[in-house]
Amino acid sequence: MTESVSRARPNLLANWLFAVAALVVIIVTVGGITRLTESGLSITEWKPLLGALPPMSEADWQAEFGLYKQIPEYTQINGPAGMDLEAFKSIYWWEWIHRQLGRLIGLALAVPLAIFAVRRIIPQGYFWRLFALVALVGLQGSFGWWMVASGLETRTDVSHFRLAIHLCTALILLGGLIWTALDLKALAKGDTTPARLRPVATWTGIILFVQLLLGAWVAGLNAGLASDSWPLMQGRFLPEFDSSRGLFWALTHDPFLIHWMHRWWAWVAVTALVLMARKVKPVNRKASLAIHAAFGTQILLGIATVMSGVEFHLAVLHQLVGALLVAAYAWGAHALGRSE
Template sequence: MTKTAVRARPALLANWLFLVACMVIVIVTVGGITRLTESGLSITEWKPVLGALPPLSQADWQAEFELYKKIPEYIEINGPAGMDLEAFKTIYWWEWIHRQLGRLIGLALAVPLAIFAIRKMIPQGYFWRLFALVALVALQGSFGWWMVASGLETRTDVSHFRLAIHLCTALILLGGLIWTALDLRALAKGNERPARMTAIAGWTGVILFVQLLLGAWVAGLNAGLASDSWPLMQGRLVPEVDMSQGFFWAATHDPFLIHWMHRWWAWVAVGALILMARRVKRVNRPASIAIYSAFGIQILLGIATVMTGVEFHLAVLHQLVGALLVAAYAWGAHTLGRTA
């Protein structure tokens, strides 16, 4: 056994990654609040270092407000509605918290990774996997600003495509953190073979990803407001849809069709998750229960969110449980990958 192997601390690293995964769940939830409160465009500049400090004086606050007054969201929506400085501060703080959490997650990954690497505590074959997770956080920050930039010049909101990329990247990061942490935990128990993706977990992951993508589009287009009834929309099973620019355009832009696809593709995802959870149950009952619980609660929250006209607290919980569902899926997929 090499000196590096002796000094490796896989259990410690696994706990570290689980902690960061919890932080990602928190930031995904805060991101949902930021979207629901229309706070995402309140900070109109990207300052990776200086942006960590909020306005510290009345003059600083006024300067930030003046920058916000130049963008279409204020000119066309909030300005005519009478937004004052105090109202601006509310949306500013939510976006500021969201960005600080992103910075904190980056530091929580990069700094310990550097320390662990210097002290040779990283097991062989894991450094580049961990480095990839750090790189993904940096990429996520870039996607976040790219998303915000889409709403600063001609639009009154951000691009729903860019919002989807931003959210889905965070959820992929969450899955990667949990998967790697579980590999490290298994290594600490003497199992050196990393888990691999099985066919059923892979297909379930693709189906779940489509549902998450549609959910992000629903959020970006405020398509949750397209209907407050379930299972019918506008008194019909299939709502009226604008097909004047073709089906592909409608399927990616029309809020009624996207809402409809999100509510019914959910059942395809449920079917796939049930099949996967049944396999998982044979070897890891708690992981199976986690999958069943997550998608069951998520379905109920989704229906409740629609029927209450996107009530704020229900919508936030819907996003939170969506992240927990990804975590449960990663746990179950890893379980299958260890036994294959």
Template sequence: MSALPTASDTANRERPRSIAVWLFVCAVLVLTMVAVGGITRLTESGLSITQWKPITGAIPPLSQADWQAEFDLYKATGEYRNVTGPAGMDLDAFKFIFFWEWFHRFLGRLLGLAFALPLAWFWVRRAIPAGYTPRLVALLALGGLQGAFGWFMVRSGLSGEMTDVSHFWLSIHLLTALFTLAGLVWTALDLRQHAQGRTAPSRLTRASLWVAAILFVQLLLGAWVAGLNAGLVSDTWPLMFGRLVPEANWANGVAWTFLHDPFWLHFLHRWWAFVAAAALVVLARRVRPLERRASIAINAMVGTQILLGIATVMSGVALWLAVAHQLVGALLVASFAWGAHVVGRREPEFPRAETSH
């Protein structure tokens, strides 16, 4: 007869399961931040707060004088002098863009607390399984870096006559968020498997690493397209200005064109999408016999993302289509992490049965 589970056995299962649930909640907060970040970018709200005050900045302006002071700081930016000021922005319009940037930063602070406080609680109670503390601390550090990268991004748009943030800093900011999201999902899945008896963490296989590299290129191109407002250069699909391959500016060299030219980056982003889609579908086929739900999630996100990308272009980058495109991109990263985790799982570790003599 097998022995009945002890209280210790139950605790060993429940603790990693509880930590996994907490990490999934944090992943949902990251998804929310990605969506709000998209709204912030598309409404040109990112430069509305010109100072980084991690503590006192959590409180928005409370008086008319405070609002006017913030507006005056914004008026010193190149964006106001060259774009929004000449368009007639008043204080009420400024309050609108200020809200989205403040809300985005507020969610960042909320996520930091939602991660750091439970981590400390689990740590003090010695509830974290062996080997997972460094990984959880690394995820906390990534969250801190994300906030710092966000400020460097904003600061890049406040110098001189700049009217937008650097697309390089925007890509670092966004890709760090998506990497953190993948890490949260992967670690939560590891812990859920741990609660079911698989104590060996999943591994990233070589095939999954190739898919990750292909997806990374597409996400990087998407971030550059967003930062350069390159989605606006063409509202037709599949052709751009009646051509499959658009005219690009090669006068400054190949490197400049691949890093800065909005027409060329738009072209690369719309067609590399199908390379990424093919790689993800192949991964989904490998996942299907192991966990059908993960395979369905990957395929669904791939198809939805491509349709949203086309719709975003043809709508002239309509706000909510573009936000949905960014959000589904983040969901695609999460579904990839799920599928790659399934492929890399190891067999459950069961104690060997003792043979009788």
């Protein structure tokens, strides 16, 4: 039996999960950098164990560069542009760091979980919840390679659908880590009843998920470059877009229409978050303030990113604050779930 009540250490486990959640925020941010620097396809093989080591010699670097030279991104874009080995190294390192962070998160969850299980300090009812978080990290790694694989044969970029799955899974993991940590914190204070997801938090979560999905599509299609003006696009409210292959195709593929949906669905998300934060305020004022601060900052960063033509630092901050918004939402939803 891996669970115990008498030897349980819920505070220890909660702090562990908060630390892993911080690593997830970091990897989401680095993932944004990887996307903005077009680094994601620089490592063309998936080696879960041996891939932890970077090239150690000039011959190793030439071999890695040789593999990259075989994919469409190089043959059609970077090769004709004159990419040399030094330029390749600059994108390789970002992808390598991104993958090492993924490995670190997996180890930071799996190894302590095994130790805590052996020592029987996991509270009753929590082992399988924690195991599910470990499994989600493994699934996330698989999604990451599945995403990369989409850009290795015929495309010059990864599939924006697979990128969205990869990013949204990371954000779901982040929310799950925070929610479980907060349940453990409450357990440490004597409250043995896990929080429930209230209807207002459910609907807000769905609306926020749609916005995050659209944001991932914007990133995957480089749709942030579709307009550098706000609030209008191309001098009009609704921009011109390609509807020749049907409206559904345009809603899921056209960068101008997806950019437009992302910028205006944001206000639906803000409305939902404001309503939720108002309900959170009486039970946890700090969580309510965190939600307001996160979405307010995110809106300003989104507008600034558009108007700057997707300036690198602004775009990275936009992704970082998006992750923090998910964390704030999870905090607020959990606070509501513990209220009567």
